[in-house]
Amino acid sequence: MHAHPHSHSHHGSEVSRKLIVAAAATGAFVVIELAIGWISGSLALVGDALHNFTDALALLLALVAVRVERRPPNPKKSYGYHRAGVLAAFINAGTLAAFTIFIFVEAFTRLHTPHPVDSGLMLITATVALVLNAAITWWLRDEGKHDLNIRGAVQHMLGDAISSAGIIIAAILIRSTGSSAWDPAISIVIGLLILWSSWGILSETVNLLLEGTPNTIDPDAVTRSLGAIDGILGVHHLHIWALAPSRPALSCHLMVGDVPLKNTQALLTQVSEMLAHNYRIAHTTVQFEFTQCDADDPYCVPFTNAIAARSSEREAR
Numbered sequence: 001m002h003a004h005p006h007s008h009s010h011h012g013s014e015v016s017r018k019l020i021v022a023a024a025a026t027g028a029f030v031v032i033e034l035a036i037g038w039i040s041g042s043l044a045l046v047g048d049a050l051h052n053f054t055d056a057l058a059l060l061l062a063l064v065a066v067r068v069e070r071r072p073p074n075p076k077k078s079y080g081y082h083r084a085g086v087l088a089a090f091i092n093a094g095t096l097a098a099f100t101i102f103i104f105v106e107a108f109t110r111l112h113t114p115h116p117v118d119s120g121l122m123l124i125t126a127t128v129a130l131v132l133n134a135a136i137t138w139w140l141r142d143e144g145k146h147d148l149n150i151r152g153a154v155q156h157m158l159g160d161a162i163s164s165a166g167i168i169i170a171a172i173l174i175r176s177t178g179s180s181a182w183d184p185a186i187s188i189v190i191g192l193l194i195l196w197s198s199w200g201i202l203s204e205t206v207n208l209l210l211e212g213t214p215n216t217i218d219p220d221a222v223t224r225s226l227g228a229i230d231g232i233l234g235v236h237h238l239h240i241w242a243l244a245p246s247r248p249a250l251s252c253h254l255m256v257g258d259v260p261l262k263n264t265q266a267l268l269t270q271v272s273e274m275l276a277h278n279y280r281i282a283h284t285t286v287q288f289e290f291t292q293c294d295a296d297d298p299y300c301v302p303f304t305n306a307i308a309a310r311s312s313e314r315e316a317r
Helices: 009-040 043-069 083-112 119-139 141-146 148-177 182-209 219-227 261-279 306-316
Strands: 234-244 247-255 283-289 300-302
Touching (some): 009 043, 009 119, 009 148, 043 083, 043 119, 043 148, 043 182, 083 148, 083 182, 119 141, 141 148, 219 247, 219 261, 261 283
Antiparallel strands (some): 234 247, 234 300
16 A cells, blocks of 8 residues: 655745745855955854855755655656655755864864954854844744755754854954954854754764664554554564655565455555554555464564553553
8 A cells, every 4th residue: 555645836836935045145145254254364254154155055955856856756766756855965964064174174273373353344244144044044944844855954054043153252252352263263163063963964864865764763663553453463574764754654564364365455454544643654565464473584573462462552652
């Protein structure tokens, strides 16, 4: 049995419009911030400008992925293009993590050899950057809750908003103490925040690209739920993966003993409804087997006591 969520073209168009506006605004600000960072001599501003540049790329990648994901399945791509968003999020997070190397190297160099910095230009530019990045993050927050691809772009913008706040603090400290060492010091903190913000997305996308079980689903809980259904004697080769973060899928073999084939339809309906309701798994492939688990098969879980299995399921709830 297979079930797929319906696409909503209007919602997709709205997301695309938001991403286009956000990418254009971010790209324009990159040019301005890079120029001011160069003039003022601020590493933090230059680093933030480059970070903003990766933000613009992240938004563009998210836009491409959103449009590609809407393509219908075809004989060569029978699952469609849902993984395009996961791949885009992986590239975004990986690029963001790698970018921190530049920040760390340059910051440590400047700690040993401080450069003069125009703290006034830093303060004004960082304030504008904070407002811009915070506004875009807020604007895309709802879409990011349901789409890993857009969530990766939102993480970029949130990380840059935090970076801008750090630059504001650095500018104030430079003005009050007269020491330009605060510029590279804050840059190191910004780099650590970037790594922290990108790690969650990177680990989740790697897990999905390697066909891992989504973090929100416990395979043992699914097995217990299957065992609690009357008529299921065991489960074999249970696989749970995701076409996209919001599209988990499952395939398994279910042992049902020697029962007429026509009786399995009601059981299939019960299994599918349980998986969709309890775990939001709408795409299921179930194969019934009329044998028992082989004692030497590590991939087969027998339910030797159906009553105990159902009791375990009730306790889990």
